[in-house]
Amino acid sequence: MVFLLAAFNGVLSALSRVVNAALGTYVGSLESSWINHVVGTAFAGLLLLGGLSTGTLQWGGLAWYYWIGGCFGVGVVAASNYAVARIGAVLFGMIVLAIQLATSAGLDHYGVLGGDPIPLTGMRLGGLGLLVAGALLTLTDRGRKTPRPDRRAS
Amino acid sequence: MPDSVRSSRPSVRVPTDPEQIVAVAVSIVAGVFIATMVRLNATLGEHIGPLESSFVVHAVGTGFATLLILPRMGAERLRDLRRTPAVLFGGGVLGVTLVMLANIVVPHLGVALTLCVSVAANLAFSTLADHFGWFGLPVFPVSPRRVLGLVLVVTGVVLVAYG
Numbered sequence: 402m403v404f405l406l407a408a409f410n411g412v413l414s415a416l417s418r419v420v421n422a423a424l425g426t427y428v429g430s431l432e433s434s435w436i437n438h439v440v441g442t443a444f445a446g447l448l449l450l451g452g453l454s455t456g457t458l459q460w461g462g463l464a465w466y467y468w469i470g471g472c473f474g475v476g477v478v479a480a481s482n483y484a485v486a487r488i489g490a491v492l493f494g495m496i497v498l499a500i501q502l503a504t505s506a507g508l509d510h511y512g513v514l515g516g517d518p519i520p521l522t523g524m525r526l527g528g529l530g531l532l533v534a535g536a537l538l539t540l541t542d543r544g545r546k547t548p549r550p551d552r553r554a555s
Numbered sequence: 556m557p558d559s560v561r562s563s564r565p566s567v568r569v570p571t572d573p574e575q576i577v578a579v580a581v582s583i584v585a586g587v588f589i590a591t592m593v594r595l596n597a598t599l600g601e602h603i604g605p606l607e608s609s610f611v612v613h614a615v616g617t618g619f620a621t622l623l624i625l626p627r628m629g630a631e632r633l634r635d636l637r638r639t640p641a642v643l644f645g646g647g648v649l650g651v652t653l654v655m656l657a658n659i660v661v662p663h664l665g666v667a668l669t670l671c672v673s674v675a676a677n678l679a680f681s682t683l684a685d686h687f688g689w690f691g692l693p694v695f696p697v698s699p700r701r702v703l704g705l706v707l708v709v710t711g712v713v714l715v716a717y718g
Binding site: 403404406407408409410411412413414415416417419420421423424427428429431432433434435436437438439440441442443444445446448449453454455456457458459462463466467468469470471472473474475476477479480481483484486487488492493496497498499500501502503504505506508509513514515516519522523524525526527528529530531532533534535536537538539540542552553 | 570572574575577578579581582583584585586587588589590591592593594595596597598599600601602603604605606607608609610611612613614615616617618619620621623624631632635636638639640643644645646647648649650651652653655656657659660661662663664665666667668669670671672673674675676677678679680681682684690692698700701703704705706707708709710711712713714715716717718
């Protein structure tokens with residue numbers, strides 16, 4: 402069940418990449434990220450106001466840095482704007498994938514920033530390596546689409 | 556498949572310009588950011604709820620993004636908005652759901668396995684979308700190379716899950 406949710410997460414992120422790329426051609430990437438965050442805040446806010454709660458929205462009991470995940474997300478968009486223009490989407494995507502998996506395995510291994518430690522075994526490391534190799538084959542196969550049109554007014 | 560499309564296959568070259576090396580460093584930071592962000596959001600979710608965490612993430616992200624785009628706000632930005640198809644504004648709904656799902660899954664699977672399953676599903680879905688040309692994007696039929704890649708990816712996920 403949790404695996405299905407995680408897989409659904411991946412499908413949604415592929416979808417949202419398509420939508421964001423299209424939105425970006427009209428307004429620019431950072432603006433597109435801003436719009437997503439505004440719409441997302443309104444959407445989640447409405448759900449919460451509508452009584453759909455999954456916990457208790459309360460301050461306290463948690464260090465400040467647990468509250469700034471949103472800044473990281475926007476930072477990633479800004480970083481991709483800078484890097485993709487210089488090294489291309491494929492290399493950027495591969496570096497980001499490999500590093501995010503390595504970092505996540507490290508976070509799991511030491512159990513830092515919350516969660517119980519999940520030891521990094523040889524099998525786990527090998528699995529991560531296979532995943533990166535498979536992604537490399539998959540991503541470098543896709544013919545590069547024509548450059549995105551820029552539909553911004555200026 | 557016309558030759559003109561196939562010949563535009565991307566090649567990954569080793570970056571040599573100083574500016575490209577900075578771009579590689581920026582990409583590395585982005586990778587660290589993604590994993591860290593997923594962990595932070597999930598821990599916040601364990602304290603205040605997965606949807607509540609997604610709300611906070613988007614509200615804080617709105618504030619931060621506002622700071623970044625403030626210098627380039629202007630009348631022409633509004634003109635951009637007016638010409639944008641309405642459906643494209645729905646990305647934020649996907650974003651909220653994405654973050655909430657990750658917040659639910661991470662406490663059960665850990666960050667690495669969550670990201671692995673998500674990446675595998677993402678690649679499989681993108682392959683289907685390319686093969687059938689969904690969303691009005693150009694058609695890129697499944698090739699043996701892509702199938703091999705996906706097999707490796709799934710094998711990797713299984714190893715991580717049972718490692």
